[in-house]
Amino acid sequence: MTRGRSRHFAAAAVPLLLTLLTAVADNNVTVFRCCGRGEMLDPTDVHGPCAMLPSSLPPDFVPVIFDETSNQFLNPNEPPPAYWNLVHERPPCRPAAFLPASAPLDAPRFVSFLNGTLLAQHWPKSLTVDPGLYCLDRAGALLCLPEEPNKTKKCCGPSAVYSEANGGCEFSGRHDAADLPEDITSGFPRCEDDAYILSGRINESHWPVNGAWPAGGQLRTADGGTLQPREYCLERVLEDTQEPRTWTVFTCAPRHGVDHVTKSYREDIRFTLYPLGLLLSVFFLAVTLVASCMLPSTYHVLHWKCQVNHVGCLLVGDLCLAFVQLSGDNLRGPLCVFTGK
Numbered sequence: 001m002t003r004g005r006s007r008h009f010a011a012a013a014v015p016l017l018l019t020l021l022t023a024v025a026d027n028n029v030t031v032f033r034c035c036g037r038g039e040m041l042d043p044t045d046v047h048g049p050c051a052m053l054p055s056s057l058p059p060d061f062v063p064v065i066f067d068e069t070s071n072q073f074l075n076p077n078e079p080p081p082a083y084w085n086l087v088h089e090r091p092p093c094r095p096a097a098f099l100p101a102s103a104p105l106d107a108p109r110f111v112s113f114l115n116g117t118l119l120a121q122h123w124p125k126s127l128t129v130d131p132g133l134y135c136l137d138r139a140g141a142l143l144c145l146p147e148e149p150n151k152t153k154k155c156c157g158p159s160a161v162y163s164e165a166n167g168g169c170e171f172s173g174r175h176d177a178a179d180l181p182e183d184i185t186s187g188f189p190r191c192e193d194d195a196y197i198l199s200g201r202i203n204e205s206h207w208p209v210n211g212a213w214p215a216g217g218q219l220r221t222a223d224g225g226t227l228q229p230r231e232y233c234l235e236r237v238l239e240d241t242q243e244p245r246t247w248t249v250f251t252c253a254p255r256h257g258v259d260h261v262t263k264s265y266r267e268d269i270r271f272t273l274y275p276l277g278l279l280l281s282v283f284f285l286a287v288t289l290v291a292s293c294m295l296p297s298t299y300h301v302l303h304w305k306c307q308v309n310h311v312g313c314l315l316v317g318d319l320c321l322a323f324v325q326l327s328g329d330n331l332r333g334p335l336c337v338f339t340g341k
């Protein structure tokens with residue numbers, strides 16, 4: 001009886017031991033780096049080939065790694081632990097989502113654990129991504145997002161609308177979900193380079209399949225096609241006052257040959273704050289300029305001349321930058337060259 005039991009125990013212990021052994025061997029963590037040594041992602045085309053790094057920068061970058069056991073980040077000046085295999089490869093999904101790295105002093109937007117799992121802040125909530133489904137770079141990370149539920153999406157989420165003038169979502173203070181299916185989620189379709197078009201309106205160019213909303217969120221288009229819920233989202237457009245009020249359909253911009261492309265920086269409040277900050281500094285630079293002109297004692301002093309030139313140049317520069325920021329993608333032709341875009 002006892003012998004039988006212990007043999008039973010031994011039989012159970014063998015797979016346990018094997019799991020332990022593989023766990024030790026698995027300590028070899030493989031994490032993808034998007035680019036090779038001396039290269040980085042090209043910020044103008046993160047899905048394209050890597051760009052050469054300026055020789056002033058170190059050829060290797062150190063990813064942000066969090067050690068859960070000691071509850072702290074690893075030293076950013078030291079290479080990752082030896083069992084971390086950094087392999088030059090891109091994640092398998094197309095298109096992968098790009099998450100830009102945060103500014104040096106800001107909290108990181110994504111961080112790897114020692115076991116290779118990545119924790120990323122991705123609107124509307126954070127998510128974890130397994131190693132092999134993302135790659136790291138000093139410019140940011142490319143990741144494969146999990147499958148989306150089969151639901152219709154309101155592009156801007158609750159209590160927000162889309163502003164064509166700003167090229168992004170705006171808080172509206174009022175939650176309007178009239179005519180929308182009961183069970184909706186938020187977000188834009190996943191498009192390469194985040195390029196959307198306003199492709200039509202409900203009941204004008206797009207119709208709910210079977211004339212009823214809850215049909216899995218599919219839409220029929222004017223040319224007879226069908227849009228799956230992950231391929232579009234619906235939103236009110238602030239500037240669209242046409243009656244009767246209806247929902248505008250946002251889809252991914254076709255790859256080529258489309259002029260009206262709306263880039264949405266919805267996930268990034270900086271794109272709103274940045275032009276505001278620039279305009280603010282334009283204002284104060286102008287005040288400085290006026291104030292120094294009104295002080296006659298400073299006239300003809302060399303230092304004063306330098307200062308006026310300096311402030312004047314800053315003012316023109318900031319004004320152009322703010323203009324470029326505010327105009328978004330509406331800027332075309334020679335004006336682009338003039339403002340330095």
Ligand SMILES: *[C@@H]1O[C@H](CO)[C@@H](O)[C@H](O)[C@H]1NC(C)=O
Pocket residue numbers: 028030085
């Ligand atoms: C870790 O895995 C990689 C690829 O799977 C292999 O090339 C490397 O030799 C392994 N390293 C160790 C220490 O096992």
Ligand SMILES: *[C@@H]1O[C@H](CO)[C@@H](O)[C@H](O)[C@H]1NC(C)=O
Pocket residue numbers: 068113115116117128
């Ligand atoms: C790695 O660690 C994180 C944080 O504890 C955990 O959420 C994740 O599930 C782990 N991943 C694996 C593959 O064990």
Ligand SMILES: *[C@@H]1O[C@H](CO)[C@@H](O)[C@H](O)[C@H]1NC(C)=O
Pocket residue numbers: 150215216217218
């Ligand atoms: C989503 O819903 C549509 C319509 O009901 C159905 O045909 C499709 O298979 C569903 N897709 C998934 C992934 O559940």
Ligand SMILES: *[C@@H]1O[C@H](CO)[C@@H](O)[C@H](O)[C@H]1NC(C)=O
Pocket residue numbers: 179202203245246247
């Ligand atoms: C579309 O038309 C149907 C039938 O006329 C109507 O019930 C529905 O409210 C309309 N939907 C929108 C979003 O205007």
